[in-house]
Amino acid sequence: MCPISRNNSSDQYKIARERMVKNQLMARGITDNLVLDAMNKVPRHLFVDEALTDQAYQDHPLPIGYGQTISQPYIVALMTQALELKGHEKVLEIGTGSGYQAAVLAEIADKVYSVERVPQLLSKTRRLLDSLGYTNCFLKLDDGSWGWEEFAPYDAIIVTAASPNVPDPLLKQLKDPGILLIPVGDEFSQNLIRVRKINGKYIREDLEAVRFVKLIGDHGWKQ
Numbered sequence: 001m002c003p004i005s006r007n008n009s010s011d012q013y014k015i016a017r018e019r020m021v022k023n024q025l026m027a028r029g030i031t032d033n034l035v036l037d038a039m040n041k042v043p044r045h046l047f048v049d050e051a052l053t054d055q056a057y058q059d060h061p062l063p064i065g066y067g068q069t070i071s072q073p074y075i076v077a078l079m080t081q082a083l084e085l086k087g088h089e090k091v092l093e094i095g096t097g098s099g100y101q102a103a104v105l106a107e108i109a110d111k112v113y114s115v116e117r118v119p120q121l122l123s124k125t126r127r128l129l130d131s132l133g134y135t136n137c138f139l140k141l142d143d144g145s146w147g148w149e150e151f152a153p154y155d156a157i158i159v160t161a162a163s164p165n166v167p168d169p170l171l172k173q174l175k176d177p178g179i180l181l182i183p184v185g186d187e188f189s190q191n192l193i194r195v196r197k198i199n200g201k202y203i204r205e206d207l208e209a210v211r212f213v214k215l216i217g218d219h220g221w222k223q
Helices: 011-028 033-041 050-055 073-082 100-108 119-131 168-172
Strands: 062-065 068-070 090-094 111-116 137-141 154-159 174-185 190-198 201-210
Touching: 011 033, 011 073, 033 073, 033 100, 050 062, 062 119, 073 100, 073 174, 073 190, 073 201, 090 100, 100 111, 100 119, 100 137, 111 119, 119 137, 168 174
Parallel strands: 090 111, 090 154, 111 137, 154 174
Antiparallel strands: 062 068, 174 190, 190 201
């Protein structure tokens, strides 16, 4: 992929990404080379508002408008690593947001399908991903709790918003075998849950305590 402007080619952003990968990711147990390479390549500063560019590679989430956030780099890497991608997969993402997680996934997976419910975010993100050359990333405006049945089943499904439970449509759209990753809990705190589908059975594993914005939809939070 070929990143675009906002001085992306300058040494300061390259150095910031390298420092992020070493100090925030590798130091905290991110070992998957595909994930580390993707995080080192995607220009995170282009996925935040220009006023926040100087904070883009710091170890915390940032607001992106409309009550949404871009997750801290470590959480993006952790969730991507937990999907155990090898490079041939078709991935469904629920909650496109700024598009940063989608871009990281698109660096690794064969195809990424991403669903966003906020039209203003989707329009902005589509333009950015297109300009960066992510031709393997497909976006849709919809209630993400229903998934994207048209292209199911998916090798992996990642939900970047918190739900009170695991939406049943997402389980049905998961390939066997496959991995679904989702924050589950109340609106203030959740556990990151990995669900493996193996021989028609779902095996649930708690990974880490997290805090995400709510998944709004028919199979998530009503508002």
